[in-house]
Amino acid sequence: MNDHPQYADSLALYAMEALDDPREIAELQAHLGTCGECRRELENLRADTVLLALSSVGPQPPQRSRERLMKAIAAEPRRAAEPRSRFVLGRQPRWLSLAPIGVALVLAVISIGMLRDILRLRNKNEKLQAQLSDTMRQNELAREVYSMLADSQAQRMNLVPVKAPSQPQIRTIYKPEKGHVLMLASGLHPAPDDKVYELWLLPMSGGDPIPAGTFRNDGMMMHSFDTAGIQAKGWAITMEPAPGGTKPQGAIMFAPPS
Amino acid sequence: MRVPMQVSQQDEAALLARIHAGDESAMAELYDRYSGIVYGVALRVLGSTASAEDLLQEVFLQLWRNPRAFDAERGRLAPWLAVIARNRAIDMLRRRPVEEDIDELPISTGVNLEDEAGERMAIDKVRGVLAQLPQEQRKTLEMAFFEGMTHTEISAKLGEPLGTVKTRIRSGLLALRKAFA
Numbered sequence: 001m002n003d004h005p006q007y008a009d010s011l012a013l014y015a016m017e018a019l020d021d022p023r024e025i026a027e028l029q030a031h032l033g034t035c036g037e038c039r040r041e042l043e044n045l046r047a048d049t050v051l052l053a054l055s056s057v058g059p060q061p062p063q064r065s066r067e068r069l070m071k072a073i074a075a076e077p078r079r080a081a082e083p084r085s086r087f088v089l090g091r092q093p094r095w096l097s098l099a100p101i102g103v104a105l106v107l108a109v110i111s112i113g114m115l116r117d118i119l120r121l122r123n124k125n126e127k128l129q130a131q132l133s134d135t136m137r138q139n140e141l142a143r144e145v146y147s148m149l150a151d152s153q154a155q156r157m158n159l160v161p162v163k164a165p166s167q168p169q170i171r172t173i174y175k176p177e178k179g180h181v182l183m184l185a186s187g188l189h190p191a192p193d194d195k196v197y198e199l200w201l202l203p204m205s206g207g208d209p210i211p212a213g214t215f216r217n218d219g220m221m222m223h224s225f226d227t228a229g230i231q232a233k234g235w236a237i238t239m240e241p242a243p244g245g246t247k248p249q250g251a252i253m254f255a256p257p258s
Numbered sequence: 259m260r261v262p263m264q265v266s267q268q269d270e271a272a273l274l275a276r277i278h279a280g281d282e283s284a285m286a287e288l289y290d291r292y293s294g295i296v297y298g299v300a301l302r303v304l305g306s307t308a309s310a311e312d313l314l315q316e317v318f319l320q321l322w323r324n325p326r327a328f329d330a331e332r333g334r335l336a337p338w339l340a341v342i343a344r345n346r347a348i349d350m351l352r353r354r355p356v357e358e359d360i361d362e363l364p365i366s367t368g369v370n371l372e373d374e375a376g377e378r379m380a381i382d383k384v385r386g387v388l389a390q391l392p393q394e395q396r397k398t399l400e401m402a403f404f405e406g407m408t409h410t411e412i413s414a415k416l417g418e419p420l421g422t423v424k425t426r427i428r429s430g431l432l433a434l435r436k437a438f439a
Contacts, residue, residue: 012428020408048431050337056302
């Protein structure tokens with residue numbers, strides 16, 4: 001963390017989900033995507049929060065909690081195809097059997113109204129969260145795409161068809177120190193439904209090709225390797241059974257011009 | 259009802275495998291060992307025994323339904339359950355939708371929470387460190403962790419600058435880490 005002190009405090013807040021500035025969160029997430037040291041520090045901070053949790057340990061749950069759990073799991077179908085709804089396992093509303101029917105009906109009507117409100121708010125909340133998350137991902141991607149396109153040091157290589165006329169074009173832009181590769185494809189025939197195009201990094205040091213992402217047709221694809229710093233001798237594209245594999249099975253369709 | 263012996267990482271993996279196979283006694287063992295951690299955290303956040311019992315039930319029931327949610331090779335159960343309990347309790351407290359699945363990442367603490375003596379020592383040590391922190395720093399940490407407040411909310415409530423709140427939280431966590439280094 002010594003290398004990036006500007007993120008130190010925010011990282012601690014992020015570890016306990018106490019950071020609430022969307023811009024700051026997006027910036028931090030973008031940084032975490034490229035910095036292993038800060039990712040490790042985040043893991044350490046999450047472990048530190050566990051220590052904080054320990055300060056609350058002491059009271060033991062009543063015996064009835066254990067009995068309740070054991071009854072519930074005994075009633076669970078094991079590995080059922082469809083998970084059971086929590087409502088099925090919820091506590092029985094005992095008042096239903098005791099209260100006058102009229103009161104129960106009134107309450108039921110009110111409950112249905114409240115339930116609709118809750119579901120509506122919940123759906124709205126989930127949609128907003130999903131939109132925010134998508135926007136942050138897109139911002140992060142756009143920032144990295146821009147930085148790669150603008151970086152004159154990034155390695156650029158055009159791939160052309162081995163046999164066919166050179167209409168389709170694949171361009172790769174690779175930053176080994178970050179482990180990011182950006183691929184731009186144009187003029188491709190869309191892959192059949194059960195197939196995908198797969199990009200492979202051919203390591204400078206030799207060894208097996210490393211999968212670098214799959215795609216189906218023209219467009220842009222960004223891939224991040226788990227390990228940064230791998231030097232590429234070249235790149236190749238094969239067609240593989242969907243959803244792609246870890247070792248190429250198909251013939252090389254695109255490769256660097258010889 | 260607690261199991262006095264230490265539970266190794268292999269034991270945890272074996273316990274989860276038995277749970278996956280539908281062995282209810284394995285679930286009982288796991289509950290006896292770790293229910294205190296989940297319940298303690300839930301009670302601290304929610305402040306209600308009934309709500310804490312509900313959360314306890316929910317967490318262990320979901321682990322029973324999906325024991326593979328926890329990867330025994332990447333961490334230990336005790337810290338993982340503590341984080342799940344805290345996050346879900348905060349969701350309940352803040353009336354946020356609670357996730358159906360337990361999908362938090364495994365955590366490695368390096369602290370022995372797998373036997374009662376180790377856990378007791380760790381708890382005492384944590385409480386000792388917290389007691390020595392300046393009161394406002396301890397309060398800030400607790401507001402963030404146990405009350406689920408964001409740094410902006412804490413700053414507004416305490417009337418302190420955002421930067422101060424951030425720094426207090428980080429240095430408080432680092433003080434805990436240092437005590438176990």
